[in-house]
Amino acid sequence: MxxxxxxxxxxxxxxxxxxxxxxxxxxxxxxxxxxxxxxxxxxxxxxxxxxxxxxxxxxxxxxxxxxxxxxxxxxxxxxxxxxxxxxxxxxxxxxxxxxxxxxxxxxxxxxxxxxxxxxxxxxxxxxxxxxxxxxxxxxxxxxxxxxxxDRGRRIGQCVAVDSSGVICGAVIRHQPGQTRLVCDWCHCVYATEQDWLLLLHHQPAESA
Ligand SMILES: [Zn+2]
Ligand SMILES: [Zn+2]
Structure with a gap:
């Protein structure tokens, strides 16, 4: 590892x-x-x-x-x-x-x-x-x-997991007024309240 x-x-x-x-x-x-x-x-x-x-x-x-x-x-x-x-x-x-x-x-x-x-x-x-x-x-x-x-406010790292079990980790940004965010890297979509909670819940303990 x-x-x-x-x-x-x-x-x-x-x-x-x-x-x-x-x-x-x-x-x-x-x-x-x-x-x-x-x-x-x-x-x-x-x-x-x-x-x-x-x-x-x-x-x-x-x-x-x-x-x-x-x-x-x-x-x-x-x-x-x-x-x-x-x-x-x-x-x-x-x-x-x-x-x-x-x-x-x-x-x-x-x-x-x-x-x-x-x-x-x-x-x-x-x-x-x-x-x-x-x-x-x-x-x-x-x-x-x-x-x-301005590229938007950084709200965290993408928590999507690919087929080999690796977490994406790309930075997810939010522009004012945006309700649907798409990860630039893996194209995972965050749009519902459920998605947001999941995103926040799985943030690495200390994101740089
Ligand atoms: Zn890293
Ligand atoms: Zn991603």
Whole structure:
């Protein structure tokens, strides 16, 4: 019996549960967009006119924001490329060639990792560390640019069980006014009061 490297739930096999695999895939997909959004925050003067100013950053007086600079010209690309390089190493493939400007490198590394996600979740022992680092990277970027468009409130993890007895675990979100929720991952539907109770009742003790 394995454990998910991120949320530590038990798994039949592999290193990342379906829910965390899905979340990682979404983060990788959003990363180039987030990288692009950071450009607007390079200069604190620009940020002062934006609504999403977090207090900790509002006092910055440097002409260029160092945290943004780190993420844009190192952080994001280097982290993603570092993981790509390690996955290739573990699979016995050569080092990836790194070309293009930083934006291109972010896009390419994020897409490559996204495409290799099934293998990473199933066979890469460090999958949990990868997922954790990508989540932290996204958190750091979001703390600067503010939230990306609202995807709804997280109400829990999907509790559907597949034919092999594995719990789905994908994040279920609720938008205002929605009465019928469908799991993005397994397409399980939550629509009745019974469904809601079941969903709430079977939540993992500590959902991250
Ligand atoms: Zn997990
Ligand atoms: Zn599901």
């Amino acid at each position: 394995n454990q998910c490297g991120l949320c530590e739930r038990d798994l039949e096999a592999g290193y990342l549960c379906p829910g965390d695999t899905l979340a990682l895939g979404e983060r990788l997909e959003r990363m180039p967009k987030l990288y692009g959004a950071l450009a607007g925050f390079l200069s604190p003067a620009v940020r002062a006119t934006t609504e999403f100013v977090s207090r900790s950053h509002a006092t910055a007086s440097l002409p260029v924001d160092e945290a943004v600079l780190d993420l844009r010209y190192g952080g994001i690309a280097l982290v993603l490329e570092g993981w790509r390089s390690d996955v290739q190493r573990v699979r016995g493939w050569g080092e990836p060639a790194i070309t293009g400007d930083v934006e291109e490198r972010v896009r390419r590394a994020a897409r490559w990792l996204g495409m290799e996600l099934p293998w990473i979740a199933a066979a890469y022992p460090a999958a949990g560390d990868l997922a954790c680092e990508v989540r932290e990277l996204e958190g750091a970027a979001l703390s600067i640019v503010g939230a990306l468009p």
